[in-house]
Amino acid sequence: MYKSFFGVVAMDGMNFSIDEGEVRCLVGENGCGKSTMIKVISGVYPFDEGTLSINGKEYRHITPAGSIAEGIQVIYQDFSLFDNMTIAENIMMYSTVASKKVLIDRRAIRRRALEVLERIHITMDPDEYVSGLNVAQKQMVAICRALAQDCNLLVMDEPTTALTTKEVESLFEIVKQLKAQGVAVVFVSHKLEEVLEICDSITIMRNGKNVYDGKTTDKKLSKEEVIYYMTGKQFSSAVYDFSATSQTPLIEVKNYTLGGAFEDINFSLLPGEIVGITGLLGCGRSELAESLFGLRPADSGTVLINGTDVGIFKRVEDALKHEIAYVPEDRLSEGLHLEQSIADNSVSRVIGSFANRLGLLNRKALSAQVKKGLSSMTVSGMRPGNPVKSLSGGNQQKIVLIKWLASNPKILILNCPTVGVDVGAKSDIHEIVRGLAREQGIGVVVISDDIYEIMQLCNRVLVMRNGRIAYQTDIGDTTLEYLEASLAADEEGLA
Amino acid sequence: MKHKLHFKADRDFVRMLIVTIIIFAAMTAMRPNLFLKTANFVSMGYQLPELGLYSLAFMVVLITGQFNLSIVATGNLCCITGMMVMHQAVEKNLTGGAAWGYIFLGCLAAIAVGLVCGWINGFVVTYFNVPAMLVTMSTTAIFTGIAIIITQGKAMAGVPDELVYFGNHTLLGIPYALWLLIAVFALTAVLINRTSFGFKLKFVGSNLKASHYTGININKIRIRAYVYSGLISALCAIEILAHTNAAKADYAESYVGQAILCSVLGATSPNGGYVRMACMALSMLSLQFLSSGFTMLRLGGYFKEFAWGILLIAVLSFNFISQELRRRKSIQAVAKARVGQKS
Amino acid sequence: MNRLWKKIRGANESKLLALLVVTTLFFSILNPDILTLANFYALVRTASVDAIFALAIMVVICSGAFDMSYAMVGAFGSYIMMLLCTLNGWNLPAVFIFLGAIVICVSLEMFNWALIAKLELQPYIATLGTQMILKGAMLAFISTKFIYTLPASISKLSTTYLHTAAYGSGVESQLHITLIFVVALYVIMHVVMTYTNFGRQVYAVGADPAAASRAGIRVARVRLLVFVIAGILCGLGGVLHDVVARCSYPVPSDLVGQELTSIAAVILGTANSAKARGSVLGTLLGVLLLEYISGNMILIGVPSFYIQLASGVLMFVGLVIQMSNRERRRHSLKKEAVPHEA
């Protein structure tokens, strides 16, 4: 099968097949064409060449409606939810459309939506509007929507990126149930542990081609092997060891409180330190990060920068003054100007400093900066003049980093820096972050729900529960299992 | 790198250039002995500044993805303020230096009013979360309402002759008013392409939230866009005073629609974030050619309106069609490349 | 019960209703006549045409598109019918005149649809273009004449009243027949938008066309139907405009150029700058509020030179109250809320 966008070849002779009751994982680096293949199957994109057969029937064109009629359900990477509708309406949207009835029964919709929500054990108000939900909740709604229909093939495009371990587990529970019912499941993820845990068979993609196909029952692949197939490179994981060079914290917060989000937060960050903050959904870590960047002023507390009290940040400018950089959670809506060029995006943070007193830009210095920034990381498929939206997820994230590093920050706050980023790019990003901390003495705060990531990247970790710091330890003093348990302990109401 | 940076832009430019040339050629062909006369160009030079300035005022805000429908209402309020000050010089029969003093004061007053009006628009749009289109629609009613109360609806006339001279004479064959437009245009072009403010305008236009998260003071930028828009309106008001020697609450109301037309034809993205000054210049010229040409063809004002509408839709559809063609071509190219590989 | 109460309290319609009630009470202190039945009839008479056009633009806004040409489309359709009747001396029953106007308006709106859905032009700009073309074409090629002698069936409708009431002073005011049209259309559209599959699909397309097409919705078809509905409403609105005005203008200046007022009404009723939330009830309340403000200025004794300023200020205040409340609630945590793009 072949597919191209304006000369960018996204699928280049891809072969893929799946049988009843099979759970097949699809892995590959960012931008290798996983989502594109899914969209071809579901009829969102037409394909240029090749064959597509579903249930033995060959299709030259398939529409989304046709694909749904064939029993294919997709959980899209970007959710494809309707912000202006309630959770119940969203969950039942596909079946409403498919029913072709003229009138709708609002009460039945609500009832069936509740059933689905119960089935995967989540409590949400079905009358709430989706626009008010956070990413994880939206992901759950998208999953519910797919489960609400009867399907033969369920395609999940990175369903776990926004979910916590607990929720992932219950998702896997459901996958197993579906499998027992004979439903085929395509599972796309960058989290290889998950992949290896759930799948029966695996397809590894590279540059729009399948490079490996096989059942895990036939041959057990190791994580390293998968990575090798994906990237064509060997991959090693190193741990960050930190030794303090100075005892004055770059930033220290005391009794930091924001009503409804977090309270009584105390922590400090030394130069060269990488501190991880983790916790379950809704524990307030995003709010904490945003608050440290001045996006949501805290209600009370003290912020010390290099030992001096600077007061609570009221605006982003306050944080910028103290050379804090913030890489937001959602790069698409918060991190990048998708329509603007890669070059412009890379200097958007520092553009002001290239202006003279009249506000005129020094264009030569500016384009030097663009060159410097873009050459500091390998961004594949990049043309500086093209809009950023032409890049894939991991590469976009690198542009966000480049943008912030241009301003030479002292403190770097990374909010889920590797969500939806593949292993190759992930290790690139980790390497860069470690380098920054080690060589330039930058203090880094990493917010992540990926405990493996925390273990690899950080030298210290804070676990948050219900808006408070529940547990704080050096990475060396803890183990992965213990950290996971401490999250779970919260769930069970212990500790 | 630079030549690639403006890949899309150059296509817009070529398209607009073709449109302008076609209109010019058509008008010339139909009325050769009238259209090509110097007098005609001078006359167009007198007409263009008002539309041009208002279009720039609209465009500046459009870059941020917002609308400013009160450009003309702001201009008229400035005009009336300026008139109230300058008219005193006429009443006192002042000439020379003293008159110039009043002119200067009047200009200052007009500019101050323009800035304030712009600021009000910007402030409300930025802090109150009401769609800009509706905010500026109601401020249009408010500004015009104030103008009506001040003037009781009547025209005010009589600024010092020193100013009127500049509204109705040429320098190097080009009307002073057009020089003003050229100056403001150049200033705006520099502002947009060569300053960090212009850069930020585009960023704010293309993604408000990301700009905020990048540390751009989005509120400040958006307010400044409106304030600059108000400033251009005020400058236009001064030009109107000089040109017509009069001020009135409803002068040039139909220029709002034309300013939108001109901005969009000039390749400014209606969704914000993209602007191309060279296209703006061509867009102004082509609208003026069309307008003057139609009067010369003795066709009523409604033909003009009709032609503008057609032009707008034709130019915009052209975008789509050329994009579609390119898409087809790229698919073919890829297919061909693959066939080549296989063999 | 609890759920219902929460819903009522949360709905922006209730807030708008409150705003309307407060305005009315405030006005009625200034002039008790405001609260008379007669004044209500007067409101119905002046608001009915706007209400129908607002409904047309609401459907379009819900589908995520926009239409600046609707008033011109309506005027175009009805004027052509009146002109045909006058020139040919036809004495058509009202039904045929309505139908004829609807056919014309639907085809014009389909032109808009083609521009927006097929050529992918920005809706605001594309329909502004349509408006210019129609206005220019009307005056340049069709006619500039006002038609004061409408077909008999239409003039009969013009003076058909359901009821007559009087102000305290004895000045009369009639409940115009158009009320029936307005009520019927609002009920129908409310059902269509809230209780039909199609209505759901319109909102879905408005929220995110890509997601809608992934849901198996035929986006282009939904959009087409939306514009057809808008065309039908415009046709009705156009003819009813002639009915109440007792004449037909080629380019009626109380409609063409005033499009934003109806759009403001829709957005007031939506109370959300984010698109695709429009509701039928909210639209009605929005229209009533704006008509109330602009239609009672003289009654509450605003000096005439101050009317434009006063209605501008009131509308401004209404918009600010209605919009900022909502945003504040939604961003209760984000003190420095990042506003939506308009």
Next chain:
Amino acid sequence: ACGGDKEPVNPDDGPGSGTTTSKYVIANTPKCIGIEWWDRMQVGNKKFMDATGHEVYQAGPAGNDDTAVQIATIEDCISSGVDIINVIPSDPDACETTLAKAREAGIVVISHEAENMKNVDYDIEAFVNEEYGAHMMDLLAEQMGEEGGYCLMMGSFTMTSHQQWVAGAVKRQEEAYPNMYQVCDPVESAAGGGSGEGSYVIAKEVIAAYPEVKGFIGCDMVDPPGIAMAVEEAGKAGKIAVTGTCLLSVCKQYLENGTIKVFTAWDPAIAGEAMCALGVMVKEGAEIADGVDLGVPGFEDCTLKGNILYGSAWFDCTLENMDDYNF
């Protein structure tokens, strides 16, 4: 007035080329084009064109008046080298400088509905504007029995001629009809959205707010029918007098059913024709003196005051004499 008359007469006949045959190009630039009143003026222009062979064309803002567009149109007319410009400015003051340029270029400028303009060769008036206002007041007072409250409605507050009429009307009332009074400041139909609907809405509100109102004067052509409709709906037909400036074609139904007893007007066609005739006379160097005959009905014996030429005033149209008017 659609179709034919807007086509260019002979598009490539450059101006001035007609010196041998002395055929002039006359540009008629009214406040706006595309509405009944100015269409009627175009009828007069056409008549003149057919009778004399001079070329007359109309240009200006479409649908709504806009001074800026009108000035731009005049600029275009100047540069296209017309011989005569007839202008009915919506804002006389704002047009002065541009018209001065026209005259510098040797173009004869004739204005209408704009007394006291400096940069015109002649201004031609069907009447003195204040007197016309006073006349409307006389008509109203007669119907109201010279007592009671009345209301003045302008097209918009910014229309200069309407301002003068209103001033004239108020002055006459204060001098001659002490028992009459204005119930409120003059109102503008533009506030109700312009067109007849605007007049209706505003009138209806005025009637509700000031039930004592006994009469209306509508300055704009669309006002009297709009007011008449409001009066009928208020159940006050015959009790509230409606008069003002109108055209028969516009308010015929109200004249027939008696809601409007009399309205007044002058014929825009004749005004247009008279402007053309005067323009040509000036261009040809004919002497313009008191009592000059423009060869157009109503302008056979004009009074000259300064540079203003007054014709024989308005006509009043009633049910009885309405058959005399075909517009």
